Structures are given as C-alpha cells and as structure tokens.
Amino acid sequence: MKQLVIEAFGGPEQLTLVETEHPPLTASQIRLKMHFAGVNPVDAKTRAGLGWGAQAVKDRLPWSPGFEVMGEVQEVGSEVCRFMSGDRVFGLVSGGGYGEELVVDCNEMLPVPEAVSDEMAAGLALAGLTAWQGLTEHGGLKAGERVLIAAAAGGVGHLAVQLAKDMGATVVALGSPANHDFLRSLGADEVLDYRDEAALNALAPVDLLFDLVGGTSGCSLLSHVKSGGRVVTVPTITADEVMAAARRQGLTASGMLKTNDIEQLEQLVQAVAEGRLKVEVSQVFPLADGVAAHRQIETGHTRGKILLQG
C-alpha cells in the first residue's frame, strides 16, 4: 500500500509517496482502507520539525503524518467484536493517517452514523475535540456569556462557533471579510475583520477569548477580555507567551492539548448526524497531492477543513 512519509524534517516537498506494508494485526487491532484523512496544522508543523509533534517523532523517522481518519474496515483482530469488515469508522489516531491503509486499535475508532458523510466524519475528530474541550473543560463557557473566537473560519474555529452558539453563548467571530457570510451562516452573532482596528476598538468586552492564532496576534486580543475574564490559547508553540501576557493583565489563562475522548467524539458525531453541527470541507486533495495539501494548510487561511482522499 502507498503511504506519504517524510524521511527528514523540512518543507512540504519532504512528503513522498512510498510503498509500505503493515505487520499482521494484533488481537485488538483493525485494518482500514482509508477513504479520507484530515489535514491539520499540526501535520505541517511536525513535518517542519516544530513543536511537541516533532519532539515525539524525531527519533523514529521516517514518519507518516495524519491524526484523523475515516475509512472502511477490511480486517479485524481475533478479539475485536465491535466492528466487522465493511463498517465505516472514523477517529483520532496517533499519526500514520496519510496512507491507503491504516492499522489502528479498535478502541480508537467509532462507527460513522448513516446520516454522516465520509468527508464530514474525516474532518471532525481533531478539530471537534479541540473546539469542545477548549470551550468547555478549559474555557468553562456558560450560557449567556460572550466568547471571542479568533480564526473562527478555520478547522477548529468553524466548529467552535457552532458549539458555542449551541451552548447559549453570544459568539463574536474574527475572520477576513471573505469569510463573514460563512461565519454568520454558522450562527456567529457578531463578525469582525481582525485587521480592522476601528471595529475591534468598538468591540464590547468578552468573558472568554478562544485564541486559535497565538503569538503576538493572540496577545493583541487580550485587551478585549473583561476584567477577571478567561483566555484559552490553543497553538501550543506560543502558549507560554500568551498565557504570561494574559496573567500580567489579571486574566485566567490556560493552554491545552486535546485528548482523545471517545464519549465526547460520539456526542459530536451525533450532533453532525442530527444536523446541529456541520463540518465544512473546503478542499479535497488526492493522497498523491499531499505536498499541495500542506502548502494550502500552511497559508493559514483555510476555510473549514481540507482532506486527503485515499
């Protein structure tokens, strides 16, 4: 089977398609034919040698990116009773999603409900869990509060807008003007261009800043948080910088690293099945075009999710 791997950290062109074989299944594993794999900023950062991802894989190159997948079960290990051949499944995996086939532990996967498309399931796990855990576990968002979501039209942000609205919050979404109608269609109450200083200066303060941009951009948004308010900064590489600045202002600040909570993921996919949550897939690239997919995610201006097709 074909798999996209990197032999060394570097630019998108490091991604090459190679022929590999998976070992036989252990008792709890399943073999999937990958239909779609989500492409996330962490894939590109790790490929470039940055962040916790690169630290984790630096001593075991070649490495294949891909932390969220959707596919069809082809074979199950001797003790697997949750799934059978032909089932549509999806979930968060610990890398290796960029391949025609994937071997995963059955407990990492969930069935895809009939009402949910392959594409929506493929784009849900990483971004959806990050949005949910960021707003609730880390951000403590409550009904009636105002939340400011930076990078609201991106992979995590467009789900966060919908989830925050569903929780009864007033959602202030930041995005470039080309994304404003999209953000309103997701339920955002107020939509602002993050480059429009006059509009930002007129913004009523918020209870929670959900910062999906980080660095100096994240720090510049801290002035819009109410006295005693909260900040969750999601990009890990700049989290210390944003948290330190927030604490200097007397705000409660936390960084986060999403966890694979299968019960939360089940609730998220149920919301998709019932039409309460929509995963926007803006572009699908063939597996062989992984380089182009990484160039797109590295623009920092992707709407919703992009996927690789197996």
Ligand SMILES: NC(=O)c1ccc[n+]([C@@H]2O[C@H](COP(=O)([O-])OP(=O)(O)OC[C@H]3O[C@@H](n4cnc5c(N)ncnc54)[C@H](OP(=O)(O)O)[C@@H]3O)[C@@H](O)[C@H]2O)c1
């Ligand atoms: N810690 C964790 O567990 C975790 C999990 C998931 C993601 N992350 C991190 O969280 C960040 C967001 O992830 P993602 O998947 O949502 O990224 P993404 O899809 O690439 O985000 C793209 C969006 O960012 C917006 N954007 C770019 N520059 C901006 C700025 N200066 N101000 C406001 N918005 C801006 C763009 O808006 P326009 O196109 O409208 O300009 C675009 O909609 C990444 O750094 C990612 O690595 C961390």
